[in-house]
Amino acid sequence: MSLSGTGNFLNPPCCPDNRHPWYPPEASTADPIAQGHLLLRNTLTGKKEPFVPMQARHVKWYTCGPTVYDSSHVGHARTYLSFDIMRRVMTDYFHYNVLYQINTTDIDDKIILRARQNELMKQLEEDATVDFDKLVVMAKEALEEAKAKSDEKREGILAAIEEATKNKDSRARTEQEGLLEQHLVKRKNLDRDETQILEVCNNSSKDGDSRAKLLVAAKSVLAEKLDREKGHLITDHAVFNAHARKYEREYMEDMAALGIREPDVLTRVTEYVPKIIAFVETIISKGLAYKSNGSVYLSLDAFQEAGHNYRKLNPAGPGGAATTEAEMAEGEGALAAGGSEKRNPNDFALWKASKAGEPAWDSPFGPGRPGWHIECSVVAGDILGERVDIHSGGEDLKFPHHDNELAQSEACFGCHQWVNYFTHTGHLHIEGLKMSKSLKNFITIRQALENNTARQLRIMFLLQAWDQPMNYSDQTIDDARSKETTFKSFFREVEALLRDDYLSQEVGWRMGDADRKLSDAYLTARQLVHESLLDNFNTKDAMMALLKVISEANTYLRTSNSKPSVLLLRAIATYITQILKVFGVVNGSDDFGFGGAGDGRGDAGDGNGSEPYIGAMVSFRESVRNAALEAAKGGDAKSAIDSILKICDGLRDEVLPTLGVRLEDRPTGTMWNLEDPEVMMREMKEKAAKEREIQISKLEKQLVAREKELEKVKSSMVRPQDLFRSDEFKEWDEAGVPITMANGEPVSSGQVKKRKKAIEKQEKMYADIMEKSSNNPQELLDSVQGEIDTIKAKLADLSL
Template identity: 75%
Template structure:
């Protein structure tokens, strides 16, 4: 199915600064399935028709994590979004997908973090460094960190000035973003400084032992100490097991996080360290073709030779006018934090990038014809993907920030090695996840780990949140986006349970003597329209946002249909809608396995719901009894004499609904037409009960706090009104007053000015009224009213204290 205007191919002349992209060559003996799937291809910047190289087979590679620290929700943004796309590709469009992920288990970031953690461990265990010595070391580290921060800011401001001078709007925007990020980092450093100085203050150690004071200072200064120790002693960490243990720890944590998020395992999972021999052979092949060269034990890809051989460079993030200044900074970042300032002198072209890095002291090394070293960052993906998927890949995915230099450099070295002009046919890049306006990043210390997110939200809620966003656009992680996902989750689940109840109570017999009316036709049309919209949306670049809205729309229309007065609902049509919505949510990964979320799961399967069982008969009888008692109580409540008794009966009924049945997994909902019941997971219902209690408690606390504020204000008013009007200004400020208590002379002998005299007279008049009102209100006993109000305040404070425990 083609979407209007979306299926046109991008011509080389139509996209400024873009390199040519060709329609993938295919096996023409196999017909292409009907329906045109469009994918936003980063190689062209446009939606392109998806054409697999080999019939229905799709070779898909995704850059995995650099396992140096815990994964955060920004990673979940990428891997959850790609998991959804992969599920749609295989489970909805029925392509045969081979999906590969690679974990980077050796990299500058891993080396740095592993070294730093090892050096911090050694320092923490060094008894020779007492509290006093640690104070000196921490202050030195802090000053060095501040100096480095200042240098970074000056460099960014200089680059911003240069970009502005040459008229590079992109360069200016990127440098402004870096300046904003630097300000955020400096704020974190300032916070570290405050904590360090507090821990260094001897006065804070008077109530704690020296050991505890040392531990507190070590915790506060950990970040700046790590950088200082690494600069001075990083070369002393030579044991490979330090780096291996670090990467294995976070690799396992990453895979556990993916499982917790419900992300399918890849079909193939590779590791860089297991591919070093093949990486060396890959580099040798590029050297043999004259497009790479060795220099001081490292190997660099020659961009000049690459382009002279007819290859295009920077396909994903073309360098526009004035892009060279930006390129230098981005390339330096891509080379890694351990490259050092002397690397540029080893290169024939400053923008050449490393395929193999000569290892320095404190870095792991493998033997190679070029000397002991380790793989460059970019080469790893080319080698592992080329080995598993071959010299022609259908889809390559990753986060937006990997476009340049990582993916552009991947393409360059792969096309150089394989001798092709298009190693990857489609590149897909997920949008950034932002928090507080900035991209979530470990370096900014503004990240929320996946495990932290799952403490407050379920994997389903996170998945729904991402389904409601475009996978290729930036999005914000906030209370609002999570609350919206929770709301949508409730909408789906409530609809499934309601249709289950309808099918259970009215199955088969409902069609006897039934005919479609206008409302029924409208519902059937809404069902078909939803299916059509979902299909077109998924064809249009995996547009799950519109697909989800289509599902929610047909649910909304179904709910309106069910609320239509004097209608006998079409149970089979509603069941068909519920089944279809569940099927799509299963494809999206919202419903997994024997999940109790989808349609037909709320009562241990629709077969049991329809046929009935002993337990259901028991529940049904119990519900009928409760409903009869409730109806009788409501009727009797019309009489005044038995009102209290009736209220008690109603409370017992509600207690059964709210407290007794949920732990048994029974949900009751009172409706105008009767009571609806469903079986659900007791743990889910208990969690809902706990959340409800928390909310009720918060509301109660808020109400009490308002009452307390009102009583405190009232108490202050009583105290101020108790002052007799003639005594209002009898203070040391004055020395003479008239008979009404109006001050006429200041303490220094000066007369009170006319203007001040009028103000004082007005104030005394107002006080006289307040005093009179108080006397009337208190029955001429203001002290008793004061004490009574104070007791109310004390009681409110006691209740608040009890609730806060």
């Protein structure tokens, strides 16, 4: 068959793992990679399939964009960077003609809730009649309501787990256990909020500053309470629009900061409402959807009776297990009306009747708003047509969002396969949990870019399989930084060789064994990169192939007895750069290398503007000259040499980095390269921070040792005969051994013996301290105390 979705449905292809039929485009039955075919993991089949676009070399690609209710986090970066890399490989390496569309969800339950809550919190903040005392009462009430709601939620989950266990329903039990884990994290966040709220309530002076602090501490629980009580009063569309536009702009800025290419087409839900209404009317006219209380639902019973399949991406499993309550809640949103108006509890909304406090558009079904899933079907159908080659999104969208998209699109277009290839990025985890705003364990893209460059984040994702879960951690970031350094160091080596004009010295005109070995490694790397990219965009193995040939080249440079083949090294560096450009790690028109851009999104400056360099050299010359003149006056040549070397190191380590010049001292001389000053300054800060940590650790160990020494000096200063002279005893012998207790009872012979040994030990310690201090232990004590004070002062300075 040449078009997907138009095959013989009486004899569908094999469907493993209880999956629904997938009708593949025509492809060669030979080894796809050997035949040069791209393999793509297709969620519709759960395995890698040969990629065959509906029209040769043309690809229609749709990706779900953000729901713009809050700042984008690194989990979003994981998805959009991964698809950006795949798109770049498909266009810049495999040379497909791609039409890439992204949609922005700018009206949704989450946006409505967050916009209402923020507006109500703003009104509360500006309400002068609510003073600190009234706010304390409100905050405590909101806290108790939130805790009661949390307890009720927990009891419901535990009851569901018990029921699933009783019914031996492992699928439902696993789902509820996952919900319990998430609930416990949320409860931990609520407990933290409670601590902060009570701290402000109990330790404040009731002034304006205290009120502001309480508003911040109690924001989460107060916002929910206010929304329950007054959310229905927020009716102005401008409130919801302003909220969505703010985070929409922030999302676009974040994507630009990450170096992600803009889509070819960017759509927005609120601009498609008339076409959404028409789309819904078409489904109703086919008898596959129905109206109910102003809403419209897709009838899954009618849909499947018409020969369509449901839950293609996340099959229900053996026996066709029904959609769970948790899955339906996720699909319908936080503001869903409930299931009483549905014919089948699993039917999902195409159009939602708007309640008080929700934006509404007029429609033949009554005032309402689009359902969550319908938007993607309509915007993608309008731009890309009734068939789509690739549809992409995050793992968490597979069900219900994407499965519901497929159902309503196939219902409207009358086809059995709206999308040929579905791709889903794996979850991003922090501390073992999926990154989620509801769990408050997310790192925003902007926070991530404060400590890492866009290039480092891109390399981190390149080193992971795009369709598998991954952990975001210091280890993964450090690994990306290490790989970036490897690339940079290699480019600097080759640049230095070219600058030394080795070609004019007749180098590279003949090849020895080492040269041939390196050339074989180069060709092998190219083949491995090609095969890796054909194999489901396997950028991890492609990056490893690039790093391996760099390792081979470094070994070649380190061990070769003859002068290096600069032509070959330049070819390797140029190829690596070309692949890194395909990946979006490098931009610009340089033959090879990162250029001067530290974030992978631009080139270095053009080198114009010599004033900073002239100023640095003038200052350097003056410092060296003054050091020499000072030495000439005193005749101290060694002092002059030390000063000049220190000035030279300062030029290398402190001055030139600010100008983007990197110097490296080598046994054969000094190598220089141009670099992005921001990158070098960041490296300097990181190096200084590590050195400071090392200093702090060293000083802390010294402090422990000196404090132990102080205690030893203090105890050694006690005269042996005074060791046991205390109120515990009444009489002692001439050596100071106690013989009578304070109550008149004699000290036991065992205790007398024990204390004699202690006095003997003290005699040795006392003699040692007197000898060590020249009979002045107080001076030694003061000296050790002075060292402790000095160490503490240094630690205080380093902690600033």
